[in-house]
Amino acid sequence: MTRRDFVKTTAAAALLAGVPLGWRGTAYASDAPETPKVRIGIIALTDCSSIVMAHELGLFKKQGIESTISKEASWAVIRDRLTLGENQATHLLLGIPYAATMGLQGSPVKPMIIPMYLNRNGQAITLTKALLDKGVKTPQQLKPLALEAKAKGSPMTFAMTYPPGTHAMWTRYWLAAGGINPDRDVSLITIPPAQMVANMKVGKMDGYCVGEPWGARAIADGIGFTAITTQQIWKDHPEKVLGFTEEFATKNPKTVKAVMRAILEASQWNDKLENRPKMAEVVGQPQYVNAAKEVILGRMLGEYDYGDGRREKDKYYMTFFDRQTNFPMKSHGTWWLTQFRRWGMVKEPPDYKGLVDRVHRPDIYREAAKEMGIETPRGDSQKETFFDGGVFDPADPEKYVKSFAVHTMGA
Numbered sequence: 001m002t003r004r005d006f007v008k009t010t011a012a013a014a015l016l017a018g019v020p021l022g023w024r025g026t027a028y029a030s031d032a033p034e035t036p037k038v039r040i041g042i043i044a045l046t047d048c049s050s051i052v053m054a055h056e057l058g059l060f061k062k063q064g065i066e067s068t069i070s071k072e073a074s075w076a077v078i079r080d081r082l083t084l085g086e087n088q089a090t091h092l093l094l095g096i097p098y099a100a101t102m103g104l105q106g107s108p109v110k111p112m113i114i115p116m117y118l119n120r121n122g123q124a125i126t127l128t129k130a131l132l133d134k135g136v137k138t139p140q141q142l143k144p145l146a147l148e149a150k151a152k153g154s155p156m157t158f159a160m161t162y163p164p165g166t167h168a169m170w171t172r173y174w175l176a177a178g179g180i181n182p183d184r185d186v187s188l189i190t191i192p193p194a195q196m197v198a199n200m201k202v203g204k205m206d207g208y209c210v211g212e213p214w215g216a217r218a219i220a221d222g223i224g225f226t227a228i229t230t231q232q233i234w235k236d237h238p239e240k241v242l243g244f245t246e247e248f249a250t251k252n253p254k255t256v257k258a259v260m261r262a263i264l265e266a267s268q269w270n271d272k273l274e275n276r277p278k279m280a281e282v283v284g285q286p287q288y289v290n291a292a293k294e295v296i297l298g299r300m301l302g303e304y305d306y307g308d309g310r311r312e313k314d315k316y317y318m319t320f321f322d323r324q325t326n327f328p329m330k331s332h333g334t335w336w337l338t339q340f341r342r343w344g345m346v347k348e349p350p351d352y353k354g355l356v357d358r359v360h361r362p363d364i365y366r367e368a369a370k371e372m373g374i375e376t377p378r379g380d381s382q383k384e385t386f387f388d389g390g391v392f393d394p395a396d397p398e399k400y401v402k403s404f405a406v407h408t409m410g411a
Contacts, residue, residue: 032064033255035248039068040259041078041090044194044289045211046296047119047240048091050320052283054266062265063258071287074192075162076106082245083110088252089259091118092243093165095336097359101246104345105163111246114333115364116260116326118240118267121231122299122318123167124215125174126224127207128200132308137227139178146180158182159191159199159208166239167209169339170230174209176406177388183343183408194290200224211239212318213289213296218307220295225307231316233387236323238332246358253364260368267321276300324377326365331381331394333360338392338401344408352397 038060042048052069054060060067070087072078079096081087097112099105127136136142142156149156158175160168172182182188191199196208197217207227208214218224230237242263249256269275280296283289289296298305302317319325333356340346362380369376384392392400401409 031254033258034252035088035255036064037066037068038088038255038259039070039086041070041072041081041087042288043072043075043078043091043192044291045091045240046213046280046283046289046300047122047211047318048288049270049279049283050118050263050266051091051242052288053270053279054262056282057266057269059262059265060259063262065255065258065262067262069288075165079107082112082243083108085245085248088244088248088255090243092241093162093167094238094241094332095164095166095169095340096162097241097243098333098336098340098355099164101355101359102346102350104340111358112243113246113249113361113364114241114243114328114359115249115256115361116242116263116368117238117328118242118263118320118326120236120239120319120323120325121229121316123170123209123211123230123239124226125171125207125209125228125230126196126200126215126218127227128205128224129222129307131206132225137308139175139180141178142175143178143180146175146185150185155185155187156207157187157189157205159189159196159205159210161193161210162190163188164336164340164345166230167211169336170233171207171209172339172343173386174228174233176404179406181406181408197221197223212299213291216295216299216305217291219305226304228387229304229314229316231314234384235316236319238329239318241328249361249364256364257368257371260365261372264321264326264368264372264374267326270320271322271325273301326369327377328360328362328365329377329380329382330356330360330362331384331392334381334394334397335384335392338397341397341401342404342407342409344410349398 055067055069082090097114100107101111103109146156160171175182193210196210196214280293284291284293284296302314304314305311334352337350366376381394
């Protein structure tokens with residue numbers, strides 16, 4: 001080696017000594033998010049808390065994400081802003097990515113993915129005090145009143161938040177368990193979550209299903225009671241998810257995982273019950289849920305006042321991390337598709353496996369969880385049991401669909 005070569009080599013070595021690992025020749029393999037500025041949509045519901053707290057606690061910043069939280073007016077707006085790229089990530093109903101990927105219910109075809117869940121449990125079906133006065137607490141007790149109203153030409157009205165969404169499915173499942181066909185015997189309407197209580201006050205509906213705090217708010221305002229919580233329908237059911245378009249996730253895998261890591265850390269913080277008073281205070285602010293801490297906190301601690309004299313401590317309150325809350329179990333996607341089929345949203349059996357493999361992405365979750373030392377389930381699929389004794393086996397979705405006496409297939 002000549003003296004000149006030696007000087008050049010040692011100078012290069014000295015320069016490289018200060019360069020982080022990841023340098024490969026002339027290219028630097030950065031772990032930084034490809035898109036550091038991320039706008040994240042939310043709806044005014046307490047199940048957006050992990051997103052809000054990741055922002056407020058500086059956890060997005062810690063992951064190299066400059067976050068903006070954007071409160072939207074409805075789930076349709078949430079869908080549209082994600083589809084158009086105005087929001088890069090979003091608080092989302094589990095059914096929306098499937099409807100968007102399939103082009104159902106007015107959704108333009110825009111494939112979306114679910115790499116993690118945000119919460120489980122914590123929704124409720126609220127009925128008016130007038131129904132309580134008539135002794136109605138179950139769908140079986142509701143059925144004769146519903147059929148009488150239908151016969152008179154003024155069917156009872158129930159509100160949910162988005163046709164393929166979770167609240168629609170809980171409402172449909174509950175009514176059908178009592179022999180009420182939600183498409184033929186009653187009127188189902190769509191109302192944004194934060195407007196539920198106001199609409200019940202003016203007599204627009206007989207019942208509604210929505211996330212908290214709008215179930216508790218009806219009781220605080222003395223206008224309704226909780227007939228059933230959704231965790232009583234299906235224990236530890238999936239609820240809101242973190243959604244991305246497939247296109248954005250494919251182009252920005254590091255951004256997706258950075259957002260997930262921040263939300264996972266916030267989820268762990270949220271599930272320490274001593275943090276829930278602070279969480280309720282923060283998410284209750286006008287730019288987020290816009291509800292008093294007192295209205296939010298009770299059910300967040302599992303303290304349920306049903307508004308009909310019942311009070312209890314429910315250990316299946318809303319979770320954000322515990323009991324594998326965040327893991328996107330593929331069988332849940334299969335169940336959703338069975339309900340699309342049951343209620344005539346698709347006319348033929350859908351491609352269960354193909355759609356679920358595309359939308360539900362436990363592979364991405366496992367990568368993010370591994371980086372954080374978080375354990376994940378061994379499998380991606382499991383059987384589920386419901387309050388009416390129904391058992392869902394994901395191995396044979398069509399057999400499950402055809403087991404229901406109440407449906408609108410072929411309608």
